[in-house]
Structures are given as structure tokens and as C-alpha cells.
Amino acid sequence: MRVNVITLGCSKNLIDSERVLKLFEDAGIEAVHEAPHANGDIVVVNTCGFIGDAKEESINTILEYAEAKNDGLIDALYVMGCLSQRYADDLPAEIPEVDKWYGKFDWLQIVSDILSVSNENAKYDRVITTPPHHAYLKIAEGCNRFCAFCAIPIITGRFTSRSIEDIVEEVKTLVSRGVKEFNIIAQDLSSYGLDLYGEMKLAELVDTLADIPGVKWLRLHYAYPSQFPMDILDVMARRDNVCKYLDIALQHINDKVLDNMRRHITSQETHELIGEMRRRVPGLHLRTTLMVGFPGEGEDEFNELLEFVKEAKFERMGAFAYCEEDDTYAARHFEDNITDDVKQDRLSQIMAAQEQIALDLNEAKIGQTIEVIIDREEEDYYVGRTQWDSPEVDPEVLIEKDYELEIGEFYDVVIKLAMPFELIAKIAD
Numbered sequence: 099m100r101v102n103v104i105t106l107g108c109s110k111n112l113i114d115s116e117r118v119l120k121l122f123e124d125a126g127i128e129a130v131h132e133a134p135h136a137n138g139d140i141v142v143v144n145t146c147g148f149i150g151d152a153k154e155e156s157i158n159t160i161l162e163y164a165e166a167k168n169d170g171l172i173d174a175l176y177v178m179g180c181l182s183q184r185y186a187d188d189l190p191a192e193i194p195e196v197d198k199w200y201g202k203f204d205w206l207q208i209v210s211d212i213l214s215v216s217n218e219n220a221k222y223d224r225v226i227t228t229p230p231h232h233a234y235l236k237i238a239e240g241c242n243r244f245c246a247f248c249a250i251p252i253i254t255g256r257f258t259s260r261s262i263e264d265i266v267e268e269v270k271t272l273v274s275r276g277v278k279e280f281n282i283i284a285q286d287l288s289s290y291g292l293d294l295y296g297e298m299k300l301a302e303l304v305d306t307l308a309d310i311p312g313v314k315w316l317r318l319h320y321a322y323p324s325q326f327p328m329d330i331l332d333v334m335a336r337r338d339n340v341c342k343y344l345d346i347a348l349q350h351i352n353d354k355v356l357d358n359m360r361r362h363i364t365s366q367e368t369h370e371l372i373g374e375m376r377r378r379v380p381g382l383h384l385r386t387t388l389m390v391g392f393p394g395e396g397e398d399e400f401n402e403l404l405e406f407v408k409e410a411k412f413e414r415m416g417a418f419a420y421c422e423e424d425d426t427y428a429a430r431h432f433e434d435n436i437t438d439d440v441k442q443d444r445l446s447q448i449m450a451a452q453e454q455i456a457l458d459l460n461e462a463k464i465g466q467t468i469e470v471i472i473d474r475e476e477e478d479y480y481v482g483r484t485q486w487d488s489p490e491v492d493p494e495v496l497i498e499k500d501y502e503l504e505i506g507e508f509y510d511v512v513i514k515l516a517m518p519f520e521l522i523a524k525i526a527d
């Protein structure tokens with residue numbers, strides 16, 4: 099028997115898949131991640147269900163394996179994750195080839211159902227599917243923010259923090275297995291601890307993790323701007339192994355649009371927050387996510403957003419066009435009346451402005467000596483990242499092959515050339 103786990107969606111989903119892999123491994127079953135399917139495999143598809151394109155990809159992947167099952171190429175097909183959580187009532191009838199459906203929280207059951215063993219007391223553990231020197235670290239699940247456009251709270255339920263003790267134990271285990279870089283994630287990092295400790299504990303958590311020997315880089319993702327835990331900024335400034343990097347989705351800057359989005363923050367508060375962050379954490383690189391085409395965004399509101407991008411000069415930025423999601427506040431209260439053409443045009447204006455900013459900021463790094471971690475070797479270059487580059491979403495550094503370098507090790511490099519989303523470097527003498 100071999101179990102092949104397929105992960106769709108975000109890094110939070112990836113961790114769930116890694117835990118499933120570990121449970122099978124601990125039960126003595128060969129478990130692989132996203133291998134080409136082999137005859138007789140048991141396939142587990144971990145789905146994403148928060149937005150149109152992601153839902154479509156999940157459905158198509160399930161159908162692909164349903165066909166493989168009908169052709170006798172795989173033995174069994176199990177589905178888990180956000181799509182099956184969200185559409186638990188409809189999917190079984192639509193795709194009867196699936197042996198069993200699990201949601202976002204009951205997937206531990208998969209192993210006991212397949213192997214008829216109980217794993218009630220299974221330890222929180224996982225197989226690392228990312229390169230062995232870096233791993234995602236999920237500190238909480240769920241979200242209480244209910245932004246107007248977002249279906250995630252409907253899928254993941256209330257915000258639930260993991261205890262500091264549990265997270266520390268996991269990090270110590272992963273360090274002992276060679277992980278040096280931890281990308282800290284949740285749906286809403288800012289609220290960490292509020293539910294469990296009655297107060298925001300992100301700063302205390304990160305300070306504690308930074309004390310663990312062997313933790314080389316801690317990087318923060320998915321912060322929320324309203325009620326932001328300002329004390330984390332001092333930890334970021336003070337601790338060398340906490341990356342001067344913060345991923346914080348702002349979505350928009352116009353007051354009316356922010357209000358329609360139910361983001362609980364104003365344009366002025368956003369400007370003040372960014373100013374304070376940059377003042378208290380020298381060298382801070384901000385990654386943000388913006389949305390165009392939300393109902394109520396006229397030409398003036400969009401131009402305000404475009405000016406904001408040019409003025410704020412985010413080091414890293416992603417942007418998306420609004421996509422109406424069923425059962426969300428926006429779907430119930432607003433008409434999605436901005437055409438796709440207008441949305442795409444606004445998106446390309448934002449991304450064009452950002453590309454120039456990214457190039458200017460990267461060119462300013464030419465001649466600097468910067469520490470990188472080596473992720474992989476390619477024909478002409480080693481590929482690495484700085485503390486300001488999160489895996490898979492941010493720029494990479496291409497390092498000339500003057501010396502033999504070790505994957506997963508840190509080196510100082512000198513930046514020689516800059517492109518908008520890439521740097522060329524050589525090993526510092």
C-alpha cells in the first residue's frame with residue numbers, strides 16, 4: 099500500500115498534508131507527497147475552497163483521480179480540506195467515486211479509517227515537504243475578522259491559537275531535524291493569543307522562539323492591520339534571527355472601500371501604521387496584498403490606491419481582482435458590477451507601478467553585502483533568498499558558481515545586478 103497526498107491551496111493546507119503523511123509514516127505505511135500516481139495507490143486530495151479559481155482547480159484534481167480510479171489505476175480516493183469542508187452537503191452526490199470526504203478538522207480520521215487503527219493520541223508531528231532547511235509554522239487556525247469579500251471564516255471557523263508550549267516543542271523537534279528557517283503563518287497572525295490567553299501574545303511567542311538554539315530565521319506572514327500587536331515591532335528590531343520582513347495584507351486605502359470591505363481601519367490609520375512600522379524596524383521590508391474592483395471602487399477610489407502604491411513603495415506586493423464568493427457579506431450586500439476588463443486594467447496598472455518600484459528598490463541593493471540561504475543548485479547558478487524573501491512568493495537571488503556551496507547553508511554575497519524580481523550576486527570575498 100502506498101498513500102499519495104496531493105496538496106492544493108496555501109501553506110496552512112500544506113501543514114495539514116504533512117501531518118497526514120507523518121501519521122501514515124508512523125503507521126509503517128509508505129506515504130509520498132504529490133508523486134505521479136502509481137498503480138494501487140491510495141490518493142488523498144487536500145483541497146482549497148476559498149475562491150473561484152482555487153475551487154475549480156480542486157474539483158478538476160478530484161475528477162482527475164476519480165477517472166484514474168474508474169480506470170483501475172488507483173485503489174481508493176479520499177478528499178479533505180477547505181472545499182470539502184465548505185461544500186460537504188453537495189460534493190458526495192456530485193462525485194460518487196470518492197471513497198470518503200473529510201473536512202478541515204476531521205482529517206485525522208483518514209488514517210484510522212484506512213488502517214482501522216486509532217490515532218486519537220497522535221502527537222502533533224509532520225513530514226517536512228519543503229526543502230529540509232525551511233518549514234512553515236502554523237500558530238493558529240480560523241479567523242474572526244469576517245472581511246466582506248472573504249469566505250475563509252465560513253470554512254475555518256473561529257480563531258484558535260495553539261499554545262506557546264506546543265509551538266516551542268514543534269520548533270525544537272524541527273530544528274533537531276535540520277530546519278533553520280521558520281515561516282510563521284495563520285489566517286490572522288495579529289490575533290495570536292487573544293482567544294487562549296486573553297491578550298495578544300505574538301511578540302512573546304516570537305521572542306521565545308528566537309531563543310531556541312538553531313533557529314536562524316523567523317519570518318512573519320498574514321498579519322492583519324487593525325488592532326495590530328505593536329510590541330512585535332520591538333522584537334523584530336531587537337532579535338537578529340527575526341527577519342526584518344512583515345507580510346501584512348492591506349487590501350485598499352480608500353476610506354469608503356475599506357469600510358465596504360469591513361476592514362475596521364481607515365486610510366489615515368493605515369498610513370500611520372506603516373510609518374510607525376518603518377520607524378521602529380529599520381530596514382523593514384513590507385509585503386502587502388491589494389484588491390482592485392471591489393464594489394464601490396470608482397475611478398477616484400482606484401486612483402487613490404494607485405497613488406498609495408507609488409507613495410508607500412512596498413518592497414513586495416501582490417494584487418488581485420475582486421471575485422464574488424457565495425455566502426460572504428459582500429455577496430449578500432453588494433452588486434459585483436465592475437466589469438472584468440476594468441478589473442484587469444486596474445490590476446495591470448497596479449502591477450506596472452509595482453514593477454518599477456521593485457526594480458528601483460533592488461537597484462539600491464547593488465554593491466551591498468547581504469546574507470542569503472541557498473535553496474537549490476541550477477545549471478548556471480545557485481538559487482538563494484535573503485531574509486526579505488519568503489519561499490515561493492518573493493524574489494530570489496542567483497549566485498554565480500565561483501565556489502561550491504551547500505544547500506541549506508548561509509553565505510554572504512555581494513549584489514552585482516538587479517531586476518524587478520531577481521538579484522544576481524557573487525560570493526563575498
Ligand code: SF4
Pocket residue numbers: 241242243244245248249250251285286322
Ligand atoms: S483576515 Fe484574512 S482570512 Fe480573515 S476574513 Fe479577512 S481576509 Fe479572510
